Amino acid sequence: MQTLVDVKEVYSTEGLSLWYDKKQALKDVNVSIFEKQVTAIIGPSGCGKSTFLKTLNRMVELEPKITIKGRISYRGNNLYDKHYPVEQLRHRVGMVFQKANPFPKSIYNNIAFGPRLRGIKNKQLLNEIVERSLKQAALWDEVRDKLNQDANRLSGGQQQRLCLARCLAVDPDVILMDEPTSALDPIATAKVEELVHQLKQQYSIIIVTHNMEQAKRVSDQTAFFLNGELIEQRKTSELFAKPFHKETADYISGRFG
Amino acid sequence: MTLNKGSLFSMSDEPAVSTQDRLRKRRQNINVLFRRDSELRGKLAIYFGAILIILATVSLTLFLVWQGLRLFLFDGVNPLHFIFSNDWNPGDSAHPTYGAFPMIFGSFAITFLSALIATPISIGTALFMSEISRKWGNKALRPVIEILVGIPSVVYGLIGLTLIIPFIAHHGGGIGYGLLPGMIVVGLMIMPTITSIAADALQSIPQELKSASYALGATRWQTIYKVIIPAALPSLLTAVVLGMARAFGEALAVQMVIGNVTDIPHSMVNPAATLTTIITLHMGNTTSGSAFNHALWSLGLILLIMSYIFILIIRYLSRRSKVL
Numbered sequence: 175m176q177t178l179v180d181v182k183e184v185y186s187t188e189g190l191s192l193w194y195d196k197k198q199a200l201k202d203v204n205v206s207i208f209e210k211q212v213t214a215i216i217g218p219s220g221c222g223k224s225t226f227l228k229t230l231n232r233m234v235e236l237e238p239k240i241t242i243k244g245r246i247s248y249r250g251n252n253l254y255d256k257h258y259p260v261e262q263l264r265h266r267v268g269m270v271f272q273k274a275n276p277f278p279k280s281i282y283n284n285i286a287f288g289p290r291l292r293g294i295k296n297k298q299l300l301n302e303i304v305e306r307s308l309k310q311a312a313l314w315d316e317v318r319d320k321l322n323q324d325a326n327r328l329s330g331g332q333q334q335r336l337c338l339a340r341c342l343a344v345d346p347d348v349i350l351m352d353e354p355t356s357a358l359d360p361i362a363t364a365k366v367e368e369l370v371h372q373l374k375q376q377y378s379i380i381i382v383t384h385n386m387e388q389a390k391r392v393s394d395q396t397a398f399f400l401n402g403e404l405i406e407q408r409k410t411s412e413l414f415a416k417p418f419h420k421e422t423a424d425y426i427s428g429r430f431g
Numbered sequence: 432m433t434l435n436k437g438s439l440f441s442m443s444d445e446p447a448v449s450t451q452d453r454l455r456k457r458r459q460n461i462n463v464l465f466r467r468d469s470e471l472r473g474k475l476a477i478y479f480g481a482i483l484i485i486l487a488t489v490s491l492t493l494f495l496v497w498q499g500l501r502l503f504l505f506d507g508v509n510p511l512h513f514i515f516s517n518d519w520n521p522g523d524s525a526h527p528t529y530g531a532f533p534m535i536f537g538s539f540a541i542t543f544l545s546a547l548i549a550t551p552i553s554i555g556t557a558l559f560m561s562e563i564s565r566k567w568g569n570k571a572l573r574p575v576i577e578i579l580v581g582i583p584s585v586v587y588g589l590i591g592l593t594l595i596i597p598f599i600a601h602h603g604g605g606i607g608y609g610l611l612p613g614m615i616v617v618g619l620m621i622m623p624t625i626t627s628i629a630a631d632a633l634q635s636i637p638q639e640l641k642s643a644s645y646a647l648g649a650t651r652w653q654t655i656y657k658v659i660i661p662a663a664l665p666s667l668l669t670a671v672v673l674g675m676a677r678a679f680g681e682a683l684a685v686q687m688v689i690g691n692v693t694d695i696p697h698s699m700v701n702p703a704a705t706l707t708t709i710i711t712l713h714m715g716n717t718t719s720g721s722a723f724n725h726a727l728w729s730l731g732l733i734l735l736i737m738s739y740i741f742i743l744i745i746r747y748l749s750r751r752s753k754v755l
Binding site (some may be wrong): 288 | 603637639640642643645646647648649650653657658661662
């Protein structure tokens with residue numbers, strides 16, 4: 175950790191525990207997420223990695239009957255403070271979901287959705303935002319002539335990049351990705367990974383993935399979750415080269431999960 | 432399979448065949464017969480039902496068209512006069528006149544006015560059921576709405592007659608009869624129809640869309656009016672049109688509160704009439720084959736045409752929702 179002294183923390187959690195009704199999904203998780211890095215979260219199904227991701231923008235609160243204990247700091251402020259403005263948080267923390275979920279609107283209106291929520295009505299400014307976001311998501315060249323077309327007519331890979339562009343349009347600080355390529359073919363996956371690589375120049379990215387090769391390819395930091403516990407979190411290269419824990423070694427060598 | 436097993440069992444275990452076994456065997460034979468035929472019989476029953484329904488619809492339409500056109504074919508009434516004129520007096524033996532515009536106007540007025548009051552309340556209730564409190568909505572509100580759908584229209588009419596009309600009359604609304612009580616009574620009647628269809632439409636909006644909206648920092652209200660309502664709009668419109676179709680066809684409850692005067696009403700509390708109320712009012716009193724009777728059939732024909740138009744609108748709307 176010595177090398178990371180000059181890197182800023184975006185998120186840090188202290189003793190984070192979470193229950194769905196009576197079932198505990200996260201157990202005493204302590205994680206640090208660093209600025210302008212890609213943090214991969216790996217672990218077998220049901221280990222709590224998606225749940226953890228959803229605590230970071232408080233989307234987990236939409237589930238019924240949850241209990242949260244512990245502390246999550248985002249840029250120094252406790253997220254689960256009662257007075258923390260959750261809508262503002264979600265303007266700063268974008269999210270890309272497992273399944274591409276464009277609105278049944280035109281491509282243009284999908285991208286402009288976030289900026290409009292923040293009160294941007296200027297047509298010129300919206301046009302600029304739409305173009306910039308689509309360029310950032312490497313989709314501009316494919317859709318520039320059909321911005322008014324229904325977004326659901328795009329291919330699966332294009333839809334996922336549209337969702338990425340949609341969350342870039344509000345100029346976020348952090349991007350959360352919940353297995354963004356699990357429904358995509360290898361070519362579309364490669365495009366998204368390439369984007370992640372470029373975007374980390376400007377954004378802090380947290381990506382949940384099933385695919386360990388993907389974690390190796392795209393991330394700087396990797397956190398390994400098992401049964402709701404954080405087993406270890408280190409630099410990706412170190413974690414995959416010589417994991418501290420036996421469970422990590424077993425998982426990354428494919429012995430379970 | 433089980434039958435075969437049974438027969439094997441009885442044969443191997445009991446060489447002496449008892450009466451009971453013989454009976455059982457016979458029943459198996461009958462069952463086998465039944466099964467071989469059941470495919471064909473099922474098919475016949477289904478086809479018969481389907482053809483019967485188509486035949487009934489076609490013959491009903493043809494019959495009503497024929498009956499409805501008699502006024503124009505045999506009694507020399509100009510269809511344009513019938514639709515656009517105000518002089519409805521077919522009972523006059525010397526100079527009967529057949530201008531049905533007041534009833535057409537009344538039907539449309541009741542339909543749109545009742546939809547106007549029912550739609551916001553219904554969509555609001557449906558949003559409550561699907562977005563605000565799904566559990567409470569499905570446990571408590573849905574049964575209540577099903578009960579409201581099941582209440583006979585005459586009960587709604589009675590309530591209007593005994594509660595709403597005296598209330599309107601007491602508060603300076605003339606004798607109380609007219610479009611206003613009609614709109615309230617019919618609005619109340621179509622509210623559960625619109626609500627239940629709209630609630631189904633809203634509940635079928637995928638969770639992923641809502642998540643996408645919340646994750647972009649939208650509040651619940653922003654999510655409702657920027658994502659959920661636009662996505663469900665074709666189905667919501669279908670719900671409203673279905674409600675309007677019901678309002679257009681409603682006879683009994685309207686008849687009890689509207690006053691049944693065949694003039695264009697000057698205000699919401701002047702007595703008026705609709706197509707259905709005039710038909711139910713006079714159908715029993717006219718001799719079949721008379722021009723008056725034919726005129727009532729012509730009113731029925733207008734109702735039929737309108738219900739066909741409502742169906743066309745609904746089909747158009749639901750086709751559009753599939754494209755989206």
